[in-house]
Amino acid sequence: MTFALHPGLAADTAFIADWPLCRVLLMNDARYPWLILVPRRAGAVEIMDLAASDRSMLMEEITRASGVVRGLPDVIKLNIGALGNVVPQLHVHVLGRRIGDPAGPGPVWGHSPARPYEASARDGLIALVRSL
């Protein structure tokens, strides 16, 4: 079985890069700087499904993504989550919260409909992540 991105993730995101373990995606919601890391391991649903070496690599890629997002303007807090209640394919959200953002102190997942990026802003952010 080879890795294939779940259509539910593909529909909501843009491709940024393949890091050693994860496909890195940009969530198409301009309200939050929001990366999604998808380990390229067919059939993985939970982090505990990964081999120990992959878990270590995932942690380092979460940290790498965190550094990107945490460095963006006005980001005051990271939210990191592996939920999978809707799309079972293992994926890890790494997103930045800002004062006054729509979800307030609550989680962003399921809060309200996304506001898609304009192409120029999306492409700029993709280029930034690729450059780091």
Add this chain to the structure above:
Amino acid sequence: MTFALHPGLAADTAFIADWPLCRVLLMNDARYPWLILVPRRAGAVEIMDLAASDRSMLMEEITRASGVVRGLPDVIKLNIGALGNVVPQLHVHVLGRRIGDPAGPGPVWGHSPARPYEASARDGLIALVRSL
């Protein structure tokens, strides 16, 4: 600066154990099997604040907690999250979702008020986690 559990976490949880890195807490909400891991590192807010060796240990303790929760009756999916929108002290939620649980496909955080455990159920779960 020495580690001290944030009062906001202490208020909502019961102590289970100290693992090599994390204080392990039981969230006092009988609707979900829900552990909270708090790295005993003073001042840590984000996972990226931890040293690489601590990040590895955190990943292994997340995996250990995951194994406990995933093995409980009727748990079909894990939700793992480090949010900190309310309590800034770094803490990682490891909780199990069941079909028909109150939050449905959405996240549990901020969904609805907790339903505290009865003492016997709470103590039984604490003893189980300690035994594993």
